[in-house]
Amino acid sequence: MLWPFNHFRKPRTPLRGTIEAIYGMIVTQAREPLFYRDFGVPDTVNGRFDLLLVHLWLVLRRLKSVEEGVALSQGLFDYFCNDMDDNLREMGVGDLTVPKRMQAFGEAFYGRTAAYDLALTEGREALAQAMCKNILNGENIEKARLLAAYAEAAMEALDGLDETTLVSGSVSFPSPEKAGAQQ
Template sequence: MLWPFNHFRKPRSPLRGTIEAIYGMIVTQAREPSFYRAMAVPDTVNGRFDLLLLHLWLVLRRLKSAAGGAALSQALFDHFCNDMDDNLREMGVGDLTVPKKMQAFGEAFYGRTAAYDLALTGGREALAQALCKNILNGEHIEKAGRLAAYAEAAIAALDGLDDAALLGGSAKFPVPDRVDSGQ
């Protein structure tokens, strides 16, 4: 006899498919080889995490202005947290250590997003400085300028989308190698 344990599971969110599509787009873009090859992003766990945070920030920033974006923003952030938790556990991090690591991830996310938001008000040079500090370990300021140009192009591309395209999970990031840095 089969016991109906379905009532113990969390109900499937109607946003789940959209969240998975948007998060998949973010992760795929953060893995784009040209960031590591041409923009000096360290090809390390930390470098990949920092690029993931950058792209998550870009999307969450745009969702703030979208009709219905608040619920999607929260669901996207929750998905990110669940993914980080799952990754820690897959890497063998113990149950007692996971909460500490998750707290560190949260602090990194909020610290970087605050720095990037503030830097946006100061122009490309300020954004390049923030990206250099947080992603490039304080090195390669010239590469940080390219990364800042990319972030500005991504902001423009996301801002140019109508809400339906964004909320439908069909947004696209610019190709990093094709962004003109103005240098």
């Protein structure tokens, strides 16, 4: 028998498990205490959000070169949006305010990823400047250089993964500690 409320459940797509695994990896890495302790990322809602965006950008950037990348990228972005919506509601943000906040999140995502993409064409110092502005509130360029070195190491690690490993969701980021030491 079909229950009349089945249409309220989120559909299970073949990529859903992969999307959940990749997003979980992104969130886990963005919560790494080293970023907040040694890299100068503010341990605030905004600092955590910005670090989450960096890791999402890194993965989405890599997925552009994969056959299933478009579907995975869209699914990952949708999952991120749903997560942000859920977090806002858990924090007690009212129903009328959530859409405005979600629009601000979208603008932040697109603005930051555009800045990081542009900076990549100009080199590590430009990436450090963009990260300093967006993540470190324009303060501490030395710490931003650590973040840029880490981002480059993460890009290299993600670029080194074969397509099968990437789309399986069993990927991981490099240690921020090792990337900072390589700077």
